[in-house]
Amino acid sequence: MVFIDLPRRRRRAAAAGAGAAGPSVRVLGIEVTQAIQNMAHDVRLIAGKAAAVRVYLAPRGVSSNLRVRGEIVVSAAPGAPGAYVPSANEIVLRASKHPALGAQRRDAALSLNFLLPDPPAGPMTVRLKRVSGLAGAELAVAPDGNERQVGFASAPVLRVRALGIRYGDPRQNPPPHHAPDPTHFAHLRSFLTRAYPVSRVEWNQAVIDAPANFVPPFSGPTLPNGFDPLWWTLLGILHQHMLTIRQADMDAGWDPRTHYYGLVSDHAGFFRGAANDVPTASAPNTIAVGPCGRAGAGFWDDDGSYGDWYGAHELAHTFGRFHPGFCGQGNDDDRFPHAKGHISDAGQDCIGFDVGDPALDLPMRAYPREAWADFMTYCDRQWVSKYTYDGLYDRLVAEETQFAPRIG
Ligand SMILES: [Zn+2]
Structure with missing residues (x-):
């Protein structure tokens, strides 16, 4: 819903608020994030991709902990008519030792978060309109720093055809057949939508039969050089099968920018991707495959599928992304800028942010740069x-034009 904002009334209200006694807030910062961001907004914002506006507050004159919610106005320019957006959460303003900006950025529960599901291309002004206690009492907002301008740019879409690989297990009689549970497709699609630099994900999924010689066990004796010939043979069979399917799709007129990914259920063993x-x-036309399933208890990812980040x-390999060489992998990319494979460092000071997905019961979460890779x-x-x-963005932009379907 869009309301017309009246600048004169706003000024009068702000002046009245500033003179009144009682609790008030000062804005420490406003951060607009879609996956990874710093306070300077060095990460491009992408039109059409769900964004979170995070407002960091410092309380003043709060005598006991006070639970509040907020509202922002989002407009194309300062003072222009805008849309009001209520916060997706409530926060507690602490009477003493309210968390500082750095701590607030690292925890989604410490900032007021406003979801913009489909931000338009172009400039955007975000202004904190009001902060109120749950009983309805409004807190004065100091005008300094309560407004932030950002810009959203158009970006390509990600086109994925996800193929669930249905395979038999001849070790049992009668041989059962295994295919990925639907939740693994849903988690992968959601993760790509949340973490990739794309306006949306153009998604197609299907379950296909594996070639008859693609059967478990998926791994065998490992050679002294770390090589597993059994897995290698099965990998080749699967890649070739998917290449054949992709070529048939292309001959039938599919978009040549579509990336193909095969999901192998771990029902009969873990198939390394x-x-x-x-x-x-x-x-x-680069093909990738990987395992899917539900991680065991105690694993860091307990959301019901590890097939998403895997x-x-x-898929990032198919967009030219190499291994930076952390946590047991060879280093194929010595340009990776952060120690320990972290998502950022103190100099860049990006924090990860996951807008979540209500359909999969995934909450908004902030990912501290020291703890996430x-x-x-x-x-x-x-x-x-x-x-x-x-890196993904640059490759997506290149593919968008180089492989655009020829019309006519
Ligand atoms: Zn890899």
Whole structure:
């Protein structure tokens, strides 16, 4: 719903608020984030991709802890008519030792968060309109720093055809057949929508039968050089099968920018993922596959599927992203800028932010840069760094034009 804002009345209200006694707030900062961001807004904002506006507050004159909610006005320019957006959460203003800006950025529960599900391209002004206690009493908002201008740019879409690989298990009689549970498709699609630098994900999914010789066990004796010939053979069978399917789709007129990803259920064992290439120039015909299933108790990812970030990693290979060499992987990319494979460092000071997904019961979450690693590493707690986000974006832009379907 859109309301017309009246600048004169706003000024009068602000003046009245400033003179009144009682609790008030000062804005420490406003951050607009879609996956990874710093306070300087060095990470590009993408039109059409769900964004969170995070407002960091410092309370004044709060005598006992006070639970509040807020409202922002979002407009194309300062003072222009705008849309009012209520906060998605409530926060507690602490009477003493209210968390500082750095702590607030690291915890989604400490900032007022406003969801913009489909931000338009162009400039945007965000202004904190009001903060009120749950009983309805309004707190004065100091005018300094309560407004922030940002800009959203158009970006390509991500086109994925996700193929669930249905395979038999001849070790049992009668041989059962296994295919990914639907939730793994849903989690992968959601994760790509949340973590990739795209306006949306154009998604197609299907379950296909594996070739008859693609059967468990998926791994065998490992050679002294770490090589597993059994897995390698099965990987080749699967990549070739998917290449054949992709070619048939292309011959039938599918968009040549579509990336193909195969999901292998771990019902009969863990099938290690891999892409058939890490192309240094655009090559959307690169194929990747990976495992899916539900992680065991105690694993860092307990949301019901590990196929999501695993798939984001494998698909990123098909967009030319290499291993930066952390947590047990070889280093194929020595340009990765952050120690320990982290999503950021103190100099850049990006914090990860996940807008969540109500359909999968995933809440909004902030990911501290000291505790979360880039999903191109093998480390625990996987999210995206600005480095990988920008690299994916550049490749997506290149593919968008180089492989655009020829019309006519
Ligand atoms: Zn990899």
